[in-house]
Amino acid sequence: MSELLMLSPEQMRGIEPYFPLSHGVPRVDDLSGILFVIRNGLRWRDAPAGYGPHKTIYNRFIRWNRLGVFNRILAELAARGGGSDQLMIDATHLKAHRTAASLLKRGSTPMYRAAEAD
Template sequence: MSNLFWLSAAQMRRIEPCFPVSHGVPRVDDRRVISGIIFVIRNGLRWRDAPKDYGPHKTIYNRFVRWSRLGVFNRIFAELAAKGGRSERLMIDATHLKAHRTAASLLKKGLFPRRIGRTKGGLNSKLHVVCDGQGRPLVMLLSEGQMSDYKGAALMFDAIPDAGTMLADKGYDADWFRTALKQRGIVPCIPSRSNRRMPVGYDPTVYRLRHKIENMFGRLKDWRPIHTRYDRCAHTFMSAICIAATVIFWL
């Protein structure tokens, strides 16, 4: 197939340090299997429909699940994003990801939570993201759909890198968030909620740049398994998001 996806040798050299050490029998070709994982996720295929060029589909699936449990794909994303350099402007926002009926179960089974919640729009998950001034994701968090924006910001706050300005919409208009940003030397550019008695000023010219994080969400959701969640396990779904973000923005 002429439209197959293959990681280049240079791309493999960038991500190989994050791979687990192989013990005993050598692993199947990493480039072939990882390229197959990316192809399946990017095109929203069933694992059994993976092209034969990538090898047995069970090998691709087993590698994806095993490395997801080890946090390998999350680590690849985090390390490449950390090498992106300091950005003077950050943006923070969140988006809902609809849970398909194959994944939409509120019953908690197993050690880890599913990260699926109930909102007026049905069962869904929520992706919280901090990105740089170019709209490239730096920090990501998966939560239940009903979690508020500023609660997600509180969970990610320690991981937010230093910057000059933070852009956010009205959902992040909280006094504690503004104060915490200022204590770190970050100027908040956040419009006030309509019910705030004393509106807080912001720079509308700078705020117009916030469309870049919305564009980032749109590019992530071009990958069908990201737009609609099919994975029952949160760790595999988050791994798929990290793979998409890495391939689109950091490789």
């Protein structure tokens, strides 16, 4: 397994004002666990034990997402960013249904039928 991703103290200080206040118990760095899971495309239960219980990481993600914490952080970081010298690429992919492959067989689409008629 790869090394744990931990935010630096400077990075945490920069985004700390956007998080809800802790209720008595000092907050651990749950954000690093959340980022690790999302960055690597893992299930929450596959988060390394170094980040704490996976259920806690998941619950914090859900709670903070509902409170708009991540939206505020991203909006602030985008506003600070300034220039457009960086390019972001979406890594989303689509999965076709298994019957979609059979649509390309010869003669099954109007495009192929029109070509045969010529």
